[in-house]
Amino acid sequence: MAAAKDTFYLTTPIYYVNDVPHIGHAYTTVAADVLARWRRLCGDTVHFLTGTDEHGENVARAAARRGMDPQDHVDDISPRFREMLSLLHVSNDDFIRTTEPRHTVRVQEFMRLLYDQDDIYLDVYRGWYCVSCEAYYTADDLAEGNLCPIHRRAVERREQENYFFRLSKYAPALLAAYQGDDSFVQPAVRRNEVRTFVQAGLEDVSVSRTSFDWGVPVPWDDAHVFYVWFDALLNYVTAAGYGADDEVFERRWPADLQLIGKDLVRFHCVYWPAMLLAAGLPLPRQVFAHGFLLVGGEKMSKTNATGIRPAELVDHFGVDCYRYYFLREISFGLDGSFSWESMESRYTTDLANDLGNLANRVLNMIASYCDGAVPDPGDRALDEGDAVEAALATDLRTAVAGMAAIDRLEFKRALEDLWVLVSGLNRYVEARAPWRLRKQGQTEQLHRCLYVCLDLLRVVAVLVSPVMPDAAQRLWSQLGVGDPLDDQRLPAAASQGLLAVGTATTRGPLLFPKLEEVGPGDLRADGS
């Protein structure tokens, strides 16, 4: 009996191993991780895939530049991407390398299926080739001066015998897919872009190469290897059990979300769905293309040498701030700039002052006024008849409802709404002034106020955990909650009054200690 899909399957692009990872790779990966953690928090079974794209001319050239055999080169660089995942506390369930047999064997099977049904045929290709993109361009695609539109580098005129995929045959089905389901390609600006591209007419596309051999061999013609893109795109199904384990595959496929940068739209929203259609497989439910991270106004990439390594920032700001900053600072679908100064300011304002100080103050008061134990608030829920508590209840609702924006990849919006609760709690503390209540001997009100703060800090820890899993865990431990943070599920965990009276809390260390004065100078905008 066929298995039913029961898993939220989420993918990032698989990254080229021609160089080490930079913050652009980390951007997509962290965003995907936040979504994966969020879906788990909401109770879904999640399968989160990332990995490395290891074939092709670019990688072979990078290996040659290092005087290395391509396999040795990729074996050396791929672990650097795994290190990035552990540095950033990414909770991926699988990591695929396209040089693994579990991938290469299935690529050959998939492509043979298309060849056997005459969706792949032999012909001569003439075109403009960009080695950095590993892609051919038509004369119309080129930037002024016959340059690659992405890399602004000279393209090469090439002519070779290639196998072609009958992409043109799938244009009507692709247009129907964009038309039929608005959520298939997101955001809308990207959907319009691909629709216009397909409406202008599709040409069949070359899927093999004979000029080098660092690729998956074409099984019916050993003079060819598959063009790296057709090998790479298939990782999303080969890593999900395609051709190897039907039951696993049916539980995962189609992917719920394929997250990419906007540079990969054509490959993921035209070529990839066409390949799936040809193989009779369902299309991913959504492909979402985010904007570019810019540094000094330019897209940062491995080829233009402006790449910043995530570790340079994590060393100074810590992993939590790293994860928070990019998602809070930039609207996810749009381009956005990184700057050292804005990261410093987010750390100080949002994290150290708004959240860190709040937790520190409340835990200190519990230690001084309540012997470190959660006090008895009387009624545990907020009193909506009291103006101050009613305002806080509204902030709580805003935060809980707002987090659902993560499902639409609106991370900035979700965090803004969560910070409505953090600010609300700060206002609540100021309004109630527990130090005054203490002085005035108003113990009942004092206990109620501090309970409310602790209990809602517990909710903040749960809600912020997909974005800042480490800081959330530290806060969780300080609050002394018995159940593990990882076992919390929404919406139940966001209910009021779940913190048990009498629980022992711990004060400090600070969630976000003051930053070291000196940071890596060359990352500051003024170069100081």
Ligand code: ME8
């Ligand atoms: O294209 N801003 O790999 P790649 C935001 N192997 N995101 C960025 C970025 C930036 N400046 N730079 C890179 C490849 N990215 C292929 C993909 S998939 C089957 C094969 C992120 O190493 C973004 O996700 O060049 C972009 O799409 C991806 O890295 C490109 O990584």
